[in-house]
Amino acid sequence: MSDSALTTLVVDDDFRVASVHEGFVEKVPGFLVVGKAHTAADAIEMAQRLQPDLILLDIHLPDGDGLEVARILLDNPRPPMVLIISAAADIAAVRTAVQLGVVHYLVKPFGFAALAERLSAVRAAHAKLTDWPADAGQEEIDGFFELLRPMPSDPDMPDIEHLAPTLQLVYKTIGSGSAGLSASDIAAQVGISRATAQRYLTQLEHIGAVKLQLRYGQTGRPEHRYSIRRN
Amino acid sequence: MSDSALTTLVVDDDFRVASVHEGFVEKVPGFLVVGKAHTAADAIEMAQRLQPDLILLDIHLPDGDGLEVARILLDNPRPPMVLIISAAADIAAVRTAVQLGVVHYLVKPFGFAALAERLSAVRAAHAKLTDWPADAGQEEIDGFFELLRPMPSDPDMPDIEHLAPTLQLVYKTIGSGSAGLSASDIAAQVGISRATAQRYLTQLEHIGAVKLQLRYGQTGRPEHRYSIRRN
DNA sequence: ATCGCGTGAGCGAAATGCGCAGAATCCCCT
DNA sequence: AGGGGATTCTGCGCATTTCGCTCACGCGAT
Structure with missing residues (x-):
């Protein structure tokens, strides 16, 4: 050598x-x-x-x-x-x-x-x-x-490619926004109902793909804000 | 050799x-x-x-x-x-x-x-x-x-010449329409049953020849809309 | 006659939106 | 300090619509 x-x-x-x-x-x-x-x-x-x-x-x-x-x-x-x-x-x-x-x-x-x-x-x-x-x-x-050969890196984001189409869409919509988005925000951008958006956001939060923050400071139930979870 | x-x-x-x-x-x-x-x-x-x-x-x-x-x-x-x-x-x-x-x-x-x-x-x-x-x-x-070394694949339209006749027909029917078409649309235009159209549309989507979009805004399961995938 | 394949019919399941009850917060009055 | 009202939002049951799958049938090949 x-x-x-x-x-x-x-x-x-x-x-x-x-x-x-x-x-x-x-x-x-x-x-x-x-x-x-x-x-x-x-x-x-x-x-x-x-x-x-x-x-x-x-x-x-x-x-x-x-x-x-x-x-x-x-x-x-x-x-x-x-x-x-x-x-x-x-x-x-x-x-x-x-x-x-x-x-x-x-x-x-x-x-x-x-x-x-x-x-x-x-x-x-x-x-x-x-x-x-x-x-x-x-x-x-x-x-x-x-x-x-290149070394494998840690998989940061969950593999959502083979999840339901609407779930993918919701996830990508969150990813395109910098600030936390509410169910109503997501619903408006995707073109689905608030309830459907909420349904998928809850699912994404449960699998750890997104993180949840509550918006306080106003009357009424606090708004859930979602953002991509980055490690 | x-x-x-x-x-x-x-x-x-x-x-x-x-x-x-x-x-x-x-x-x-x-x-x-x-x-x-x-x-x-x-x-x-x-x-x-x-x-x-x-x-x-x-x-x-x-x-x-x-x-x-x-x-x-x-x-x-x-x-x-x-x-x-x-x-x-x-x-x-x-x-x-x-x-x-x-x-x-x-x-x-x-x-x-x-x-x-x-x-x-x-x-x-x-x-x-x-x-x-x-x-x-x-x-x-x-x-x-x-x-x-892995080579990048050509972003060409998939070669469907070697596929089943009905599959080709379904694919070409999608190509002739500008907007996304549903299984029912394809079925009506080709003259096959909705189930058969659905079967081939799913196959085309899986091999990446067409892309899937869902039609939201109405109650009931959203309609699948297919269009030619262009890169 | 038998087998394999393609297709259509029909049914159960999936996925959506609607609407409402209730949860959760803030604020005001006692 | 605590209760209650107002407000805003979430969660969920239900109806609706469509998809996915199974089974049966017809036809061509053997």
Whole structure:
């Protein structure tokens, strides 16, 4: 296994975040940060000049899409390894990232431990490639593949895809509103009766998908306000 | 490269969807459907008994999670290849699927062409493993990796040419109407019973060809309205 | 003759809205 | 401090409408 550290370029539009990530990477044995970029243009220029082994690449850059930067950098005879960092955990970005051949995909927020784990896996994968045996077989393939697979995250939201259509609709309507919504609010937006909305809101609250808050301060029974439960 | 067909097990909770997928697979050269399962328990039992090369596996099964089935089946000295079929394109499921080592991940709706493309890639990957060169290098790795990374499905209208005649007729009738149509509407226009129309509409909705909206505002069970799904 | 498949009829269940009783709060008066 | 009235909202029973499923039938293939 190579003794030299893996040179790393950190790319993030936010200076502070880039510094935090630099600090993280520096703490992992076997890695050396050789530069930081804050725009797509700088990222491409510095990657070509510094030829780092690994690039931590934020998707959202002020002058372009991080995935487009990845595409450009990975279209190369000897491309760097790219580890995507993103707040936007949408399927399209993940698909594109995987299709592009990124080694890992980290969704914010993450801590030092999460990054360290993946950097270790990246280092192991890099080492495996460097010392590939001549009689490689299925085990080597599997071992390599395993190192590069993204890690599963905790399922935040309940899986409501296969629940009743009206329940899905009510849930999505709550999600589209920032403030807590009442049964009457939901009913008006969805186009169903207040009683039906109430029925489903109670159900969602019982399964823990939404949280309930009461509106006090007026005469009459307090209004139930519902909002998406975020963990 | 082996001349024998890749034996395939189709797993889907919906009998009709399973039949549709069986029809698709049978039309791709080099594949042979050896069984269909509709529950997690059946899938595991049939996979162990039939030892198929490939399993088309729906995530949502009545008695368990398809990904858990994949986990069980892939934890095996000589596992089958697993191709996930899912309506729930959430990142957690994708991550888990990739981590488990599935060969492809198809998100509904997809048509025959999309499945055929991936089955061809699966066959190519299988062939590449069978004839792995002794002096394999980065190119071989990349080539293999590319074949097995989940690809985004084409957002095309599902290919219904290979479906049952009445199903095609129902689908085309929906397409000819701009507004959502109910089962009764479809039945009247096609000249079939409401129950039959309902049967095929449910099937089309399950395979992702049409989308369902409910008509609210009146007492009684809301009317299901179907329209062509356009992306 | 038998079997399998597609279809229609009919029935029980699901899902909605209506309307009302009662719950829950606030405020005022004693 | 406590009771009662007013107000507002929730929860639920019931009627209505539609869906989903089972069973029977017809037809074509064997």
